[in-house]
Structures are given as structure tokens and as C-alpha cells.
Amino acid sequence: MxxxxxxxxxxxxxxxxxxxxxxxxxxxxxxxxLHPEPACPHCALPVSEGTSVCGACLLQPPPLHHCVAAVPYAYPWNQAIAAFKFHGDTGWATALARIMWRHPATPALLQQAQVLLPVPLSASRWRERGYNQSLLLARPLRHQLMRHTPSCTPLLLTHGIDRLDTPRHQTGMRRSQRLRHWDGAFTLTAAAMQHIHGQHVLLIDDVMTTGATLHALAQTCLHAGASRVCALVFARTPAT
Ligand SMILES: [Zn+2]
Ligand SMILES: [Zn+2]
Structure with missing residues (x-):
């Protein structure tokens, strides 16, 4: 451990x-x-020393109250993610989760969460891959949290959230169009809504690219009555 x-x-x-x-x-x-750099607390993109919230998030605050990325999506971490996500090397999960835990903001983010919600895959993607890489990260993170702070026992929510298939023809769309396109990409069962209502939810994912997926899921949780939604991801791609 x-x-x-x-x-x-x-x-x-x-x-x-x-x-x-x-x-x-x-x-x-x-x-x-591995050297964490100053990042915007809402979108996890790098900011210059001494800056807090980035210009884009000031202009249009995203639904994520706090968002932390452990590493940039760059060499060599992109190779680890490719092996973990696309080549079935699920043995990476524990190492990547431990690297996420090492980020200075991670322990507090996990301690505040009442519900951990790994970003679900669509049914067709799940059949294709056979595992949800976000869930494989969430399990050891939760385990590490409970080992570190035994009073913290957040619910790991793995059922009751359906994700529609990735919309086609996304390339060529502007980011704002893609974000709109993704609205409603997740649906919650009544039971999942009950688990989320009034709770502080932490979304967990392997890679954050535009943020569209995390934002759509965050909006879904907020509509279901979540009191606050944050996100913890392994890697963040640079701004496009
Ligand atoms: Zn930002
Ligand atoms: Zn080495």
C-alpha cells in the first residue's frame, strides 16, 4: 500500500x-x-504563479466546484493511459490511483466527498472494453482514503447512471457546440438520484479533454439535487 x-x-x-x-x-x-504546477481550481488547466481562477472560468464558471488533475496528458503519462485504457493493462489502475493520491489537493478533495462517481461508459463502449477504467481508479482511491482517514467512507456509486453513446460527427464542431451536444448524455435512475440528492459528489475519470463529459455529468448531478460536484482526474489535456 x-x-x-x-x-x-x-x-x-x-x-x-x-x-x-x-x-x-x-x-x-x-x-x-511528476511535478504539480499551479492550475485553475475549476478546469485544472495550468495558470501562471499567483493566479487562481483562469480567465475562461471567470467569464463562464463551469459546473465543477473544484477540479484536480494529477498530471498533464503528455509523455510519459499518455503511454501509461494508452496501456491502461486501450490495451487491457488494468494492472496500471493501482499505480495511477496512487499517483493521483500524491497530488497535494487530492486527500482533501476525497475527504470532502460523500459520493464517489466514476464516469460511466456507454453500454456499447463497456461491451467493447470489458471494464470501466474510471471505476478501476475510483476503487483504490476510496481504499486509500479510508486507510488514511477511517472516518471517511464515501459511497461508491456504480449503478443507476446510464450514458448514451458518444455523439457522432463531433469533429469540426466548436467547443461550445460540443458542450451543447453533450447535454443530456447521462440519465439517472430514481435510486441513483436519491443517493446524490443533497450530497457532495466527486466525479472520477482518467482523462479530461474538453471537459464536456465531466460538465454534462456534473449538470446531471446538480439537476438531481447534488449540493456540490467536484472532479478528480488522472490527466488533463492542454487547452485547445
Ligand atoms: Zn479554469
Ligand atoms: Zn524509471
């Missing part, structure tokens, strides 16, 4: 045996590639 050192082959520099608190990535590579 976190804090324990594990022998591993480093996925990035390929040395073996190396010792790591996360597994999969050696301490040297963590030092080389």
Missing part, C-alpha cells in the same frame, strides 16, 4: 528491480515526470 515500497520494473526507464511507493514507476521517474 501507499507508504510501502514495492519492487517493480519501471515502465518508463525499464530498470529492474527498482523501488517505488506507487508501483510501475520508479522514484527517479516520479521525480522527473
Amino acid at each position: 501507499l507508504g510501502d515500497m514495492l519492487p517493480t520494473v519501471c515502465a518508463f526507464c525499464h530498470r529492474w528491480p527498482v523501488w517505488s511507493t506507487t508501483g510501475r514507476v520508479c522514484t527517479d521517474c516520479l521525480g522527473r515526470f
Whole structure:
């Protein structure tokens, strides 16, 4: 577990045996590639030192009260995500979750959450992939939280949220059009709504690109009566 050192082959520099608190990535590579930088608290995009909320979020506040990304979507993390998400290497889940936990803002974000909601896949995507990578990240994160703060036992909500298939013909649309297009992409059962109502919900995902998916799910939760919706993602793509 976190804090324990594990022998591993480093996925990035390929040395073996190396010792790591996360597994999969050696301490040297963590030092080389993991350095949290100032980011906007609503969209997790980098901001210059001393700035808080970015200009875009000031102009149009997004539905996410707080959004944290552990790493930028860039080398070598994009390779880890590709293996984890597209090549069935689910063994990455624990290492990526431990790297998320290391972000200075993560423990507080998890401690405040009453409901953890991994972004669901559409039924067809689930059949294709066979697992939901966001759920695989949420489980060890919850486990780590309860180990760190035993009084925190957030609900892990995995049922009752349906996601429609990704709309086609998204390329070429402007971001604002894509965001509109995504409205209503999620539906909640009455039971899921009950779990969310009045609660502080934390969405968990592997990659945040435009934010359209997280925003649509956040809006759905807010419509269902969530008191606050935040998000924790492994990687954030740069602004487009
Ligand atoms: Zn290494
Ligand atoms: Zn922002």
C-alpha cells in the first residue's frame, strides 16, 4: 500500500528491480515526470504563479466546484493511459490511483466527498472494453482514503447512471457546440438520484479533454439535487 515500497520494473526507464511507493514507476521517474504546477481550481488547466481562477472560468464558471488533475496528458503519462485504457493493462489502475493520491489537493478533495462517481461508459463502449477504467481508479482511491482517514467512507456509486453513446460527427464542431451536444448524455435512475440528492459528489475519470463529459455529468448531478460536484482526474489535456 501507499507508504510501502514495492519492487517493480519501471515502465518508463525499464530498470529492474527498482523501488517505488506507487508501483510501475520508479522514484527517479516520479521525480522527473511528476511535478504539480499551479492550475485553475475549476478546469485544472495550468495558470501562471499567483493566479487562481483562469480567465475562461471567470467569464463562464463551469459546473465543477473544484477540479484536480494529477498530471498533464503528455509523455510519459499518455503511454501509461494508452496501456491502461486501450490495451487491457488494468494492472496500471493501482499505480495511477496512487499517483493521483500524491497530488497535494487530492486527500482533501476525497475527504470532502460523500459520493464517489466514476464516469460511466456507454453500454456499447463497456461491451467493447470489458471494464470501466474510471471505476478501476475510483476503487483504490476510496481504499486509500479510508486507510488514511477511517472516518471517511464515501459511497461508491456504480449503478443507476446510464450514458448514451458518444455523439457522432463531433469533429469540426466548436467547443461550445460540443458542450451543447453533450447535454443530456447521462440519465439517472430514481435510486441513483436519491443517493446524490443533497450530497457532495466527486466525479472520477482518467482523462479530461474538453471537459464536456465531466460538465454534462456534473449538470446531471446538480439537476438531481447534488449540493456540490467536484472532479478528480488522472490527466488533463492542454487547452485547445
Ligand atoms: Zn524509471
Ligand atoms: Zn479554469
